[in-house]
Amino acid sequence: MPSSHPMPRPSLEMLRALTDENVLRSLMSESRLTRAEIAARTGISRPTISDSVRRLAAVGLVVDTGERTTGRGRVGSYYGLAPGLGAALVVGITPHGITAEAVDALGRVSAREETPLGQDAGRQAVGDALDASVRRLAGRAGDRLRTAVVSAADPVDRGTGRLAHLPDAPFLVGDLDPPGVLAPYVSADASILVDNDVNWAARAERAEGCARGVDDFVYLHLGEGLGGAVVCDGDVRRGAHGFAGEIAHLYVPGPDGAALPLTEVFAALGLRRAGSTAVDVAALRARLAAPDDRVARAVLTSAIGAVVAAAVAFADPRTVVVGGSWGPDLVPTLDARFRHGPRPVPVAAACLPAPELIGARAHATDRLRTLVVDSAHPALAT
Structure with missing residues (x-):
């Protein structure tokens, strides 16, 4: 029999949080939108969107870009994500070199560093190149690195994030510890996810490739x-x-x-x-x-x-x-x-070309976006 107890109604704070998430995620898919455009995209009323934009602007997550609509009718203001919301660190470790990127919440690469590796470089050389690449990137990025995703051309121990030495692996890096190398360059509470490059490539092909x-x-x-x-x-x-x-x-x-x-x-x-x-x-x-x-x-x-x-x-x-x-x-x-x-x-x-970086970059962007959304209502963050 159906329960006689009515379902509890969502709290006002929960409804506001859901609206704010819709606004933020809309602005993460486009660099600028008017309140009317956000309302049309989300199906939420324009007054409710306007209230949300005011809340998000008050906590420093959304800004008026200063741009205005043109043409006939009422002039509208364009809004976008506020600067300084941080960046995601994306790292690719291959037999040929290290690639480090800073990616913003719009999925754009704001800074990139590449460090070549000699053939069969070994753990020490790879570790030094990884540290140097990320150090230079952190100096250039302009935003704090709030999360990190690493693609590595070696087996990865899922419990520790360390690269694992398996017999006859061509890229013999040994027990390199990417989370340990990256920790000084990312926020103290940042999550660092390391996975094998083939796994990232598969994710990319499923998202936007032949699968x-x-x-x-x-x-x-x-x-x-x-x-x-x-x-x-x-x-x-x-x-x-x-x-x-x-x-x-x-x-x-x-x-x-x-x-x-x-x-x-x-x-x-x-x-x-x-x-x-x-x-x-x-x-x-x-x-x-x-x-x-x-x-x-x-x-x-x-x-x-x-x-x-x-x-x-x-x-x-x-x-x-x-x-x-x-x-x-x-x-x-x-x-x-x-x-x-x-x-x-x-x-x-x-x-896809370089599918491992595409997959790692997409995942890093998703993680950064979730951090930004959660910062609007930290008490409700999962």
């Missing part, structure tokens, strides 16, 4: 390093330790048909970079393009096909996305095989 809106898919990164991400019910599954999707040691058919760890297939084909476990991408792509070298393509297609088959069996994806510097070269052959298999799954090529 837009797909809740269940597998993303494979095939480049100098090998990695995977599993997206299930719209979320990246990181696993108990953060190592879900680490495909390098999955056993696959080698050149003579014998089972080998995937990473060893490249060694058997002579496609590893000298003195490293990294894939020699230039040599690999040259062999894939050579019309008289069918062995490399056949072996690599068979090996990566085994990875896709395992992903289909265990993750039941709607699609498989293949990215990286050479992986998309195999997509037509893989798609023809799996689209018509016993469990049909299309295989598509990733389509």
Whole structure:
């Protein structure tokens, strides 16, 4: 039977907080809006929007930009987010260098620093470059860094945010501690989230790439390093330790048909970079393009096909996305095989440039926006 007790009505403070959030999020999607435009976007009455704008201006979150509407009719004032609301720090750690960005609540990059790394740089060099990049960025950003998101081309321990050393990983940074390096440059209460670059790339492809809106898919990164991400019910599954999707040691058919760890297939084909476990991408792509070298393509297609088959069996994806510097070269052959298999799954090529930074930047922007919204009504913040 339905309850005889009426549902409690939301408090006035809660209603005001919801209206203020609508106003702030509208102004986070456009750099300036009039009260009438905000009302039209949100479906909230203009008097209620006007009250909200006054409240938000009084606490320093919204400002009159000084611009006015033109044309016939009543002149309207444009409002925007106030300056000084802080920035989000976005960091990319790759075998080639460090990228550090300051991103505002509109998602705009306000400052950027890049520091190159030497080949096989190692933990100390990477740590020093990370510290130097963020120090320079913090000096230029002009806003306090209120949250941080890091993309790293290494396995990441989900409990600590440290980079983890797995056997034969090509980017051997060891136990680098990005949260520890970044802590002096962000607000004392700032959250610092570190995740593997392939996971960020998968999030980006789901948000605005070839897997837009797909809740269940597998993303494979095939480049100098090998990695995977599993997206299930719209979320990246990181696993108990953060190592879900680490495909390098999955056993696959080698050149003579014998089972080998995937990473060893490249060694058997002579496609590893000298003195490293990294894939020699230039040599690999040259062999894939050579019309008289069918062995490399056949072996690599068979090996990566085994990875896709395992992903289909265990993750039941709607699609498989293949990215990286050479992986998309195999997509037509893989798609023809799996689209018509016993469990049909299309295989598509990733389509975003630098998807790991796109994914990390979007998440950092969302976190910063939530901090700004929560600051309007701190007592109600979740």
